[in-house]
Amino acid sequence: MNLPRAFEEKMKGLLKEEFQEYIDCYEEPRYYGLRVNTGKITVPEFQKICPFEIRPVPWIPNGFYYDGETVSPAKHPYYYAGLFYLQEPSAMTPASRLPVEPGDKVLDLCAAPGGKATELGAKLTGEGLLVANDISSSRAKGLLKNIEVFGIGNVLVSCEEPGKLAGFFPEYFDKILIDAPCSGEGMFRKDKKMVRAWEEHGPEFFSNIQRNLICQAAGMLKPGGMLLYSTCTFDSRENEQIIAHLLKEDPRFEILSIEPYEGFAPGMPEQAEEGPEELSRTVRIFPHRMKGEGHYLALLHKRDEKAGEELIDHAPSHTFTKTSAGRKERVPEELTEFWKHISRPLRPDRLEIRGDKIYEMPEGLPDLKGLRFLRTGLLLGELKKNRFEPSQALAMTLGKDSCDACIDLSCEDERVVRYLKGETLDVEDLAGGQAGGWYLVCVDGFPLGWGKVSRGILKNKYLPGWRICG
Numbered sequence: 001m002n003l004p005r006a007f008e009e010k011m012k013g014l015l016k017e018e019f020q021e022y023i024d025c026y027e028e029p030r031y032y033g034l035r036v037n038t039g040k041i042t043v044p045e046f047q048k049i050c051p052f053e054i055r056p057v058p059w060i061p062n063g064f065y066y067d068g069e070t071v072s073p074a075k076h077p078y079y080y081a082g083l084f085y086l087q088e089p090s091a092m093t094p095a096s097r098l099p100v101e102p103g104d105k106v107l108d109l110c111a112a113p114g115g116k117a118t119e120l121g122a123k124l125t126g127e128g129l130l131v132a133n134d135i136s137s138s139r140a141k142g143l144l145k146n147i148e149v150f151g152i153g154n155v156l157v158s159c160e161e162p163g164k165l166a167g168f169f170p171e172y173f174d175k176i177l178i179d180a181p182c183s184g185e186g187m188f189r190k191d192k193k194m195v196r197a198w199e200e201h202g203p204e205f206f207s208n209i210q211r212n213l214i215c216q217a218a219g220m221l222k223p224g225g226m227l228l229y230s231t232c233t234f235d236s237r238e239n240e241q242i243i244a245h246l247l248k249e250d251p252r253f254e255i256l257s258i259e260p261y262e263g264f265a266p267g268m269p270e271q272a273e274e275g276p277e278e279l280s281r282t283v284r285i286f287p288h289r290m291k292g293e294g295h296y297l298a299l300l301h302k303r304d305e306k307a308g309e310e311l312i313d314h315a316p317s318h319t320f321t322k323t324s325a326g327r328k329e330r331v332p333e334e335l336t337e338f339w340k341h342i343s344r345p346l347r348p349d350r351l352e353i354r355g356d357k358i359y360e361m362p363e364g365l366p367d368l369k370g371l372r373f374l375r376t377g378l379l380l381g382e383l384k385k386n387r388f389e390p391s392q393a394l395a396m397t398l399g400k401d402s403c404d405a406c407i408d409l410s411c412e413d414e415r416v417v418r419y420l421k422g423e424t425l426d427v428e429d430l431a432g433g434q435a436g437g438w439y440l441v442c443v444d445g446f447p448l449g450w451g452k453v454s455r456g457i458l459k460n461k462y463l464p465g466w467r468i469c470g
């Protein structure tokens with residue numbers, strides 16, 4: 001592979017005697033990975049039903065390799081059911097090393113298309129709040145879709161410049177992930193286009209952005225909270241030097257050790273002028289040392305000086321500030337009627353009605369007036385002429401047993417793919433004798449979406465924008 005000369009020279013300086021080994025690994029094939037959505041299925045259950053061969057990623061409890069040359073997991077119905085996310089194995093590391101607990105308020109500052117946000121949301125198990133932000137509105141649309149497919153409802157998906165976001169959320173979050181935009185040197189093997197992009201915008205360009213991002217994020221972190229900073233590049237101007245910059249700007253921050261793995265290499269304090277020795281607690285991932293592409297990650301803790309805190313406090317805070325809860329919307333009859341079929345309790349104190357749309361809001365959101373967002377909370381559905389139409393997002397948060405009207409198809413059944421294409425189905429064999437109305441359509445017990453049955457025929461309600469083409 002042709003690498004830019006300047007890049008090679010830099011890597012020689014960084015890796016010294018390991019340089020040749022590093023260069024040789026460009027001849028090896030890239031790795032393909034998938035990450036199990038533990039919000040929907042346990043890892044052992046997934047291993048049991050996974051229809052193609054997978055091998056564990058040794059440092060990620062829910063990560064697996066698959067052979068991307070022979071199988072296409074994104075074509076399998078389980079992908080549409082949100083049972084897994086396709087992700088390069090090293091890219092699974094940042095979200096796995098940020099210790100998110102159910103009930104936390106979590107920010108993913110540069111979240112699109114959601115590779116890490118979906119894992120952070122799964123770790124919350126429906127409790128607390130995930131704010132998934134990306135400055136790009138087109139990319140944020142894909143982010144929202146991935147979050148919805150994963151069945152994560154306790155969210156705010158925003159599309160805001162981080163400096164502005166900081167005004168809405170001062171010292172608000174328990175955990176923050178910054179998966180920073182970067183020069184992408186670690187991805188050269190996976191994606192050759194990254195080399196061209198690097199020539200246009202290199203480390204110097206990104207390090208300016210990253211310095212701003214980390215300071216803006218620092219202001220949104222509660223004292224006592226944790227921040228994980230990551231990039232997929234090797235240049236220390238985007239890695240150790242960014243961490244050193246934050247430590248200088250805000251001395252309340254300290255570097256924490258990251259749960260180890262034998263393939264991780266320590267961060268390089270010598271790469272940051274006046275950088276502290278503790279930078280060696282940060283982690284570098286080199287592709288010649290382990291089976292994944294290049295990455296960097298640093299875990300930081302913001303000391304709570306008022307509390308006289310000296311050591312890290314892992315306990316999540318459950319004190320919510322302002323909340324949209326407590327306003328108690330009148331529950332529309334149409335929704336009450338529909339909800340008789342759903343076993344999950346409806347939370348009137350969390351409902352918010354905007355126009356025809358009804359949302360279940362997460363607890364503890366501040367006033368968002370003036371913030372650009374794509375979604376707050378879980379869209380339950382829409383009120384339409386005396387009836388309630390449940391949303392695609394709601395279907396994805398349910399389990400097979402949480403709806404009393406369900407059509408469960410085996411993944412071998414050709415109707416699964418036809419459903420995903422948006423076709424009308426004959427379901428006489430499954431729902432013929434039963435009442436008509438809304439049905440949750442599942443594959444092997446995992447929801448895909450809704451359908452409306454009348455006389456054995458299922459009218460397809462799978463979201464048009466999510467349908468398989470062709």
Ligand SMILES: C[S@@+](CC[C@H](N)C(=O)[O-])C[C@H]1O[C@@H](n2cnc3c(N)ncnc32)[C@H](O)[C@@H]1O
Binds near residue numbers: 113133
């Ligand atoms: C490395 S990618 C994020 C990948 C994502 N975390 C994932 O795992 O799928 C960096 C993202 O940062 C966004 N970005 C670039 N500049 C930004 C800024 N100033 N503030 C917030 N996001 C920004 C880009 O649109 C891009 O989606």
